[in-house]
């Protein structure tokens with residue numbers, strides 16, 4: 001198959017971040033292992049965050065992350081762009097600046113033309129150029145399915161690390177991209193998505209979280225993460241559990257792709273959404289007014305989703321305004337941090 005005739009989503013089992021190992025399985029595999037202890041390891045596996053952070057000096061730390069996955073769109077160049085934007089996103093979510101990257105590639109050389117690989121890497125390179133990131137190397141293995149992503153290193157000041165772990169009572173929660181990309185990728189794979197929605201969602205997934213991350217630096221942001229494979233509620237649960245607070249979400253204010261709601265009602269839901277729900281569903285309480293399809297969307301695994309930002313209530317409206325005028329048009333306040341019930345997410 002050449003790059004002209006191929007539909008990448010037909011060549012793989014999973015798609016994008018939905019191909020992640022289920023979070024419960026990962027916990028079971030890592031549980032009880034002897035993890036490294038080092039005074040300069042500021043963020044490591046023991047308190048898993050978007051990226052690891054290692055202090056080099058009093059005013060410099062390295063932010064390091066890796067992400068790679070099988071294609072969720074058919075076009076190789078777009079897939080490269082999306083995989084790169086997704087991998088860079090974890091550095092932005094920590095408040096860091098990505099500097100260098102390495103390609104990580106699995107390629108089915110026996111069944112796929114090398115021109116496909118060239119286009120994937122070209123898409124990745126273009127995103128890295130846009131982000132001001134220098135490609136320093138890479139590693140390619142032959143495999144039965146195409147997978148692509150980046151290992152990324154960035155800079156951050158050790159005193160200005162944004163983690164998932166610092167919610168404060170009264171904070172507003174701001175989301176910067178619509179949700180539903182997992183369901184839409186399922187529709188693309190099934191051949192149900194028309195060109196319009198495919199192009200719109202492809203462009204959104206390929207959009208860097210760089211602008212949103214730069215804008216939030218000017219506001220009292222307490223915590224941040226990016227929405228990827230665990231879905232909106234899975235990543236929100238990581239922020240909420242053990243925070244000492246609860247969270248209330250207004251479902252009607254969460255930006256969504258309307259097509260994803262329609263397809264969710266038809267049952268086009270990726271397996272990852274069910275995994276996310278069984279792992280984190282016990283922390284979530286849905287009001288009677290929240291439809292089943294909206295619940296499915298809230299657990300839908302996202303590829304290269306937006307930032308979820310906890311910001312001081314007095315700054316929230318201005319942050320959303322700055323994001324929207326800065327090109328992050330979907331940005332919206334979706335909920336707030338409340339005194340209780342502790343560790344619970346109430347969706348109403």
Ligand code: CO
Nearest residue numbers: 050090226228
């Ligand atoms: Co992340």
Ligand code: CO
Nearest residue numbers: 067086090228
């Ligand atoms: Co990630």
Ligand code: CO
Nearest residue numbers: 093094162163
């Ligand atoms: Co973070």
